[in-house]
Amino acid sequence: MSTPTILERIKAYKLDHIAACKEAFPQAEVEAAAREAGSVRPFEDALLAAIHQGYGLIAEIKKASPSKGLIREDFDPAALAKAYEEGGATCLSVLTDGPSFQGDDSYLKAARDATSLPVLRKDFMYDPYQVAEARALGADCILIIMASVSDAQAAELESAALAWGMSVLIEVHDREELDRALTLSSGLIGINNRDLHSFETSLDVTRRLIKHVPADRLIVSESGLSGPRELAELAMYGARCFLIGESLMRQPDVKLATRQLLANPLTSAHGGGI
Ligand SMILES: O=C(O)c1ccccc1NCC(=O)[C@H](O)[C@H](O)COP(=O)(O)O
Numbered sequence: 001m002s003t004p005t006i007l008e009r010i011k012a013y014k015l016d017h018i019a020a021c022k023e024a025f026p027q028a029e030v031e032a033a034a035r036e037a038g039s040v041r042p043f044e045d046a047l048l049a050a051i052h053q054g055y056g057l058i059a060e061i062k063k064a065s066p067s068k069g070l071i072r073e074d075f076d077p078a079a080l081a082k083a084y085e086e087g088g089a090t091c092l093s094v095l096t097d098g099p100s101f102q103g104d105d106s107y108l109k110a111a112r113d114a115t116s117l118p119v120l121r122k123d124f125m126y127d128p129y130q131v132a133e134a135r136a137l138g139a140d141c142i143l144i145i146m147a148s149v150s151d152a153q154a155a156e157l158e159s160a161a162l163a164w165g166m167s168v169l170i171e172v173h174d175r176e177e178l179d180r181a182l183t184l185s186s187g188l189i190g191i192n193n194r195d196l197h198s199f200e201t202s203l204d205v206t207r208r209l210i211k212h213v214p215a216d217r218l219i220v221s222e223s224g225l226s227g228p229r230e231l232a233e234l235a236m237y238g239a240r241c242f243l244i245g246e247s248l249m250r251q252p253d254v255k256l257a258t259r260q261l262l263a264n265p266l267t268s269a270h271g272g273g274i
Pocket residue numbers: 006007060062065066067068192196199222223224225243244245246247
């Protein structure tokens with residue numbers, strides 16, 4: 001038997017974790033908490049508005065990763081969220097997975113309470129229970145990783161999120177996943193430059209897949225992005241939205257780094273769309 005990849009290992013412990021959570025907090029209780037969570041902040045609409053003036057940035061609060069280990073020692077989710085907001089980020093992404101990312105549900109709440117930005121719960125979703133849980137925490141968007149779910153699971157997760165009024169970011173890494181994603185209704189397609197089985201990361205993934213995404217979907221290029229030049233280069237291919245974690249988390253001044261990243265966006269006046 002071959003060694004499981006990181007994504008397969010994450011899925012295995014996550015399914016155990018979901019079963020344990022369901023024992024401890026029955027679905028009806030979590031749904032009641034989700035109904036009390038207050039209004040949803042418009043995640044997809046915020047990105048659509050942002051790209052009229054520049055780039056849409058989903059700035060990620062990420063303490064550690066399986067590929068890099070600890071990324072940021074001085075880690076205060078509320079302060080980081082504020083720095084991102086003041087630096088001009090459009091939305092936040094908060095990793096809530098503990099075992100692989102040193103994340104925590106409380107980080108999402110802290111980050112969201114500290115800003116007015118819409119927030120993505122960045123986690124590995126397999127069950128509508130987690131969607132209700134995400135809403136109960138205050139999340140405005142969930143992630144569906146096509147590499148880790150069946151078509152039926154993806155549709156079930158999407159419809160649960162839409163029923164809660166949330167946005168859905170559907171993440172793909174190859175053509176087959178993209179074709180499957182396009183059978184769903186969400187307008188947000190994340191092209192992950194990182195292969196979640198091997199960790200190999202290349203911006204060629206965005207360059208290759210972007211031309212197969214219909215114009216009515218909003219593309220978010222994710223992972224391995226580190227500077228304005230890279231954003232401008234992908235903007236030439238038609239990407240206007242970016243999800244960035246590690247390179248911003250490694251900056252001593254997160255607000256300044258965010259501001260500098262967004263300062264001179266490539267606009268249509270420069271041309272665009274190769
Ligand atoms: O970041 C990882 O090493 C990783 C490994 C396995 C599954 C998921 C992983 N990351 C989750 C993400 O999607 C990224 O945090 C996100 O796209 C930001 O990427 P980056 O800017 O490279 O931190």
